[in-house]
Amino acid sequence: MDQLKKFFASLSLRQRLTLGAVAALVIASIGLFIHWNKERGFKPLYSELSPEDAGAVVAKLREAGVDYRLRESDTTVLVPSEKVPELRLEMATAGIPKSGRIGYELFDRTNLGTTDFTEQVNYHRAVEGELERSVMAMSEVDQARVHITFPKDSVFTDDRQPAKASVMVKLKTGAKLSEQNAAAMAQLVSSAVEGLAPEAVSVLDMHGNLLIRPKKPNDGSAASDEVLQYKDKLERETLAKINSVLDPLLGSEKYRAAVDVDCDLTSGEESEETFDPTHSVITSSQRTEEGSLARDTTSGVPGTQTNLPRPPVRPPTQPGAGVARRT
Incomplete structure (x- = not known):
């Protein structure tokens, strides 16, 4: 012990600080190794x-x-x-x-006392559970819930109810579900349920944002969706341009920008008539022709030659020979 004290006493202040730092580093490393080895045994x-x-x-x-x-x-x-x-x-x-969620493994447990109603309910639960698993297999989705209203058949056409479905998803941190992915999700659900059209599937996130809304035939919702998509695209592009200008000048924490675009997509027809004052335009024209032929009078010395028939007289072919034109 005395030798250890003499050893420390012989060291300079710098050497003592260096030795203390090395000792602290060794102790910390040993502690981290013990903690890592302990955590390694957890699954x-x-x-x-x-x-x-x-x-x-x-x-x-x-x-x-x-x-x-x-x-x-x-x-x-x-x-x-x-x-x-x-x-x-x-x-x-x-x-x-x-x-x-329970899938089709629900039917692995058979029960002889199961009623038709219970079997139908179990089938609906199994379909919803399998669809939830399929939706959660997408890379952007963390959790999912699927609710299906199965079609109700009836002998009366007015009493028949079509199938409908709704999908609620919770996205992973930093993930974003594109419109194409949401449409693919709706197509997946509709293809797994008989009588379910993709237009009857609504997709929304955990914050209540409607990603895909159900559409009715001939209700103009498709055109409305295109307008909303175009409006959203303009707003995002304009906001990106504003941020690209203000960020270098102010910094992202010094301002807040928002863009609201009002789109006017109405269409109409316009007709136009143009007149050129330097050139005259003929609107109508009329042409008249008049012609006259002189009669051949028979005359001559009485006798045989005079009474013989003469050849037919042809109309004159030269201008001014009895023909007049007027325009």
Whole structure:
């Protein structure tokens, strides 16, 4: 101990500070390694849970005295890797989590006492669950809910009700659902349900923004959508130009800009007549021709030659020989 004290006493202030920094760095590295090695032994029990289900899972783990970790905005629960299978069985027995959607595996459990109504309801649940899984397979979608109103058949034409559907999606952080993706989503849902047209599917996000609205035939909604799309495009382009000018001058935190475009897309016809004063235009013309031929009078010395028939007289072919023209 005395030798250690003598060693520190022989060091300069700079050497002491350097030695202390190295010792602190070594201790911190050891602590990080221990923490990393401990976290390495945890595996996800459930991922992408709703807040309600995450709270129920955590409460169940606390009740059982199991160590756990939360990640990714408290939607992923991690537990020791060796306890994952056992804990999943216990959670399933307790009916946790409740937000898991049931697909066609619902029919893997047969029940002889099932009524036609119950079987129909289970079929509807299975279709909605499978569609939710398909929608959530899209890269932009985090969670999805699908609700379908199946068509009702009737012997009376007026009492028949067409199928309708609505899709609510929660997008991943930073993701944006384009109009083409929303239309593809509506097409996916309509193709999976008999009698469901893509125009009868509405798609909206968790904030209540309607991405695709149901359309009625001949109601002009298609044209209205085109106008809204054009208006939105103009607003975005104009806002981008404004931001490109103001950002370098003021900075993005020093101003707020918004654009509202009023589009007038009315159409009409216009006719125009143009007269050239330097050139006269003939509106009408008239042409008249008059002609006359002189008669051949028979005369001569009486006798045989005079009484013989003469050849026919042809009309004159030269101008001024009895023909007059007037225009």
